[in-house]
Amino acid sequence: MFKRVLIGSFAGAVLVGGVAAGFAAASAPEKLSLKDGSAHYTAPSGNRAGAFTFTTDVSDDSGVENLNVLVWPTASKLNPTEAELREVDTATCRSTSDETSRCTCTLKVTEKEAAALDPGAWQVSALATAKDGDTLFVSSAATFDIKR
Template structure:
């Protein structure tokens, strides 16, 4: 075998190995969405009108944000939803603040009748974020708030 063919083969193998390693590094660099600066707030209804529940959070992913599912539930219920169950709940409204970040807000009006049926005390918010590339992040207790009548 000539030295020229041997050197070409080695250079080709090194180049191919570098491309494969680079592809692996890119594949492993993908990250799951993150939820930051989340807050939940409950306002009881008054004689003047309905109350509300609002959950706001900044969702970030390197591919962008596709969706955020939100569920509020009373601690006394022992509900503790799973990621699979979260796929079937309502979505927040997400507005992009950059290519990688969106501010997501979920708001629910609460009537006096609904408030009367709500368990008082501690409530949790579960959240399921989905990135544009399909990656998901589930946070079973993304926020806590208190319901009082």
């Protein structure tokens, strides 16, 4: 009789522990993340300005506060820091759910500015901030090429 009670108690404890662990995992907060990032450069043409555009999905269980973006030529070996990204261009973020926003940063490029851009590979660094204050710094969120 003692064995049955012990085995039954052990099985019950495993079952309760497994359910509790599953519940904790289901309610665990989602970490701040960037997904599906893409960058694109269009050179100015005629009377039309050029543009650099970076788009990504930002998610956090508390919601998305903002996304700061810095674009830089890879050859410069700039290596920006999280602190530096607090003072750069901010993307426009639109909610797609309670936890996710699609963020887009578009920078206009004039003919004069385009002429001064280094051809070759460029990097996009990003700093996401959640509504609860969490931050995520991504030194290389996307890459693209500028061709002459």
